[in-house]
Structures are given as structure tokens and as C-alpha cells.
Amino acid sequence: MTQVYINQLNNYKDKEVCLKGWLYNKRSSGKMQFLLVRDGTGLVQCVLFKGDASEELFNLCGTIPQESSVIVNGTVREDKRSPGGVELTILDINVVQKAEEYPISLKSHGPDFLLGNRHLWIRSKKQHATLRIRDEVVKAIRDYFYEKDFVLIDAPVFTPAACEGTTTLFEVDYFDDKAYLTQSGQLYMEAACMAFGKVYCFGPSFRAEKSKTRKHLTEFWMVEPEIAYADLSDVMDMTEDFVSYIVQRVIKNRPDELEALERDISLLKKIVPPFPRLSYTEAVDLMQKGGHEFEWGGDLGAPDESFIVEQFEKPVLIHRFPAKVKAFYMKNDPEDNNLALCVDMLAPEGVGEIIGGGQREDELDILSEKINRHNLPEEAFKWYLDLRRYGSVPHAGFGLGIERVVGWLCGSSHVRETIPFPRMLYRIYP
Numbered sequence: 001m002t003q004v005y006i007n008q009l010n011n012y013k014d015k016e017v018c019l020k021g022w023l024y025n026k027r028s029s030g031k032m033q034f035l036l037v038r039d040g041t042g043l044v045q046c047v048l049f050k051g052d053a054s055e056e057l058f059n060l061c062g063t064i065p066q067e068s069s070v071i072v073n074g075t076v077r078e079d080k081r082s083p084g085g086v087e088l089t090i091l092d093i094n095v096v097q098k099a100e101e102y103p104i105s106l107k108s109h110g111p112d113f114l115l116g117n118r119h120l121w122i123r124s125k126k127q128h129a130t131l132r133i134r135d136e137v138v139k140a141i142r143d144y145f146y147e148k149d150f151v152l153i154d155a156p157v158f159t160p161a162a163c164e165g166t167t168t169l170f171e172v173d174y175f176d177d178k179a180y181l182t183q184s185g186q187l188y189m190e191a192a193c194m195a196f197g198k199v200y201c202f203g204p205s206f207r208a209e210k211s212k213t214r215k216h217l218t219e220f221w222m223v224e225p226e227i228a229y230a231d232l233s234d235v236m237d238m239t240e241d242f243v244s245y246i247v248q249r250v251i252k253n254r255p256d257e258l259e260a261l262e263r264d265i266s267l268l269k270k271i272v273p274p275f276p277r278l279s280y281t282e283a284v285d286l287m288q289k290g291g292h293e294f295e296w297g298g299d300l301g302a303p304d305e306s307f308i309v310e311q312f313e314k315p316v317l318i319h320r321f322p323a324k325v326k327a328f329y330m331k332n333d334p335e336d337n338n339l340a341l342c343v344d345m346l347a348p349e350g351v352g353e354i355i356g357g358g359q360r361e362d363e364l365d366i367l368s369e370k371i372n373r374h375n376l377p378e379e380a381f382k383w384y385l386d387l388r389r390y391g392s393v394p395h396a397g398f399g400l401g402i403e404r405v406v407g408w409l410c411g412s413s414h415v416r417e418t419i420p421f422p423r424m425l426y427r428i429y430p
């Protein structure tokens, strides 16, 4: 019999097929057995009518435990009320493994319990939908850069120095030396864009975040494009185009998953360029006039970001922060040396920062002075300074955190649900 995946059943109406999957849930009404089977591509209701089956088969269907692995042979029937528009009339069923009592029932559990059972929790409907959307986001990102002729350049995970501040470094023994897990591939992308023009890296980033928030993981995935002969304004245009592309792709290709998550798509449909743009100084003004206390000079915290995004329906670009609160590699604004040529994108619905980026310092002397002022080890940055000795040009880029974007699209309350196996403060199991 033809083996078919559930998301293809529609093409097999009135045909006999074989399904390989797991029992998600079941119920019975004396004369009927209803088995809800999942196979990774979807869910389908498999039905057995007592009068049509041997007593043995009918009784077997009633006793298969949740999450047992099953192979079902059956006939595909059109059923407009079922998800996917079809159901399966069972002809035969083979239990590959009879599962032990499954720890996750369909009632609700606490987050600690679910995270401790993450290896099983990813089978549940909403978690499954979220990770499918993550897959779509990743595909959209790769397609976007491929279509725009960017070259994928993988950045190393072991690095000799900090990119995003020394307080969140993970240190590891590296033979007789120390190394750090990468916080960002940016510095390597700066090297790569001088070789390839337009590049990006996409990989895991590590930060020893010691605070428990709903936005921070210790291991997260970041995509980081970098462009030679580009400035802050080029990067702002690109972030807007890029984020709109991702959002619209997910709406188009993952409607079932968004529905499983009960996501209000009308809000996401509005995510098209242009996005509102505010300088940091204008954002401070907005907060102060709106009665939200904030003093010029500080970095934006989560409550400040929330206040700002609540004023808009689309993501907001905040540019030109005080140089003091930003990383060493940022170029200062020639119009006002206290400001950095940087941009953060804040997503709506309380999500906050999803992108950080900007224009890089391209002058040797200034960069070298900044490295010293930030107390960074000059030796480890020799290669980076070389880039300003040999054909330095204005260049710019940004980093987008995948988990925060997936969380926004899925309406998740915490980024831990947007990565298959989250790593957080005090959580490294399973």
C-alpha cells in the first residue's frame, strides 16, 4: 500500500493508503473508535466503525496508549469538518511500540515540568507549530540573501576576544590558552565583506546572560549581514525590507501553524515598509512627553522599549544612540560625536528589540583608540585593525535574533518556546 504523509492525504481521496506515525489522542463512542494520529506533517482523525471491523481490531484500537507508534492502513475519505478536509477509515493497524504512560497529558502543566520534558513537549501542537514557523523563518532568511547575491560565510564559534562586551562571555579552556564562545560573528563578517562585498553569517551565538527574562537565552541564533560600501541609511532600509519579507513569507506559507497558535494575522499583515524611524533623542522626547520617565543618555530597557512600541503598529527603527551605551566598533556620527551611527529595530506587541546594527568605525586610529578605551586586549584585535590598514571602506551591517522574531510571529510569551532545546540560566537539560 502507498505510504503517504498526512499533509498529502488530500491527493488520495477514496484511495487506500498507509500512514506511519504516533497516536496523539483517542476517544470512543461505543460503536466508533476515533484515533487522532500525527506523523510530523499534520494530524488526521482515523475512524473505525464497530460493524466494519473484527472484534479484535476494534478492541485493539480502544487500548492503544497515547504516543504509541502506529502504522495505519486505511481509506481516505473527504470530510469537510476535519482539519485538512479528510479523515481515514481504518482497515488495519499495527502497533510498532506500545508506549508507556505518557507524562504529558493534554491538560496543562507548569513550565518547569514542560521544559524538563522538552524532548517530548516538541510533539505537542503549539510547540510543533512554533518550530515549523522557525523553520520557515530560517528558509525565508536564506532565500532573501540568496536572491540578493549575498555570500554565506560561516563565522567561528571559538573566538579569542569579546565582540559585545566582556560581562557576558563564556570562557572555555582551549589547550594551554583560553577561548570564548562567540557572542556575534560580526567582526568576521567585516573581514568577509572586504573579500566578498555582501556577506552574511547565520549561527548560534552565546551570551552568559545572568538575568532571567522572557527575551534572553544563553544560546541563541543570529543572522548577521555585512555590506562593504554601505552606511547607516542603507542598513536601515534593508532591515525594513528584510523583516517585512520574513513576516509575509510566514503568513503565506504557514497559515495552519499560525492558526494552531491562534495568532491574530491582521496585525502581521500590516508589517510592510516603511517603518517609523526615530532618532534616540526623538524617542526620549516621545517617552518624556508621554509621561514615561526616562533620562537622555541611558540605554533603553525593556519597559522603555515597550512604551515606545505601544505607540506604533509596525516595528520602529531607533537610530543614533549615545555612543557611550553602545559597542566599541560603532562609528560616531560626524554631525554629533556623542552619537553612534547605529540602529535598533523594536518589534510591536511588546516584543522589543529584534535587531541591532549600524555603521562600523573604519578609521584605524579611532578604532585602535576605542579598543584601548574599552580595555580590550589589543593583541586579539590585531587582525581586525588590519582591515583598516588594507583597503578600509565605509561598511555596515546588523544582527537579527531568530528566537525573538519567531516569538513575535507566534505570539509566544517567552523565547524559550521558539528554539528546539533552550539554554538558559540554570537550564541545560535535556
Ligand code: 4AD
Pocket: 163, 164, 183, 184, 185, 186, 207, 209, 215, 216, 217, 218, 220, 222, 224, 225, 353, 354, 355, 356, 357, 358, 397, 398, 399, 400, 401, 402, 403, 404, 415
Ligand atoms: O544587539 P546585539 O547584541 O548586536 C550584535 O551582536 C551585533 N554584533 C550584530 C551585528 O551588527 N552584526 O544582538 C543582535 C540581536 C538582538 O537584537 C536580539 O534580537 C538578539 O540578537 N539577541 C538575543 N536573543 C536572545 N537571547 C539573547 N541573550 C540575545 N542577545 C541578543
Ligand code: MG
Pocket: 344, 353, 355, 356
Ligand atoms: Mg542590541
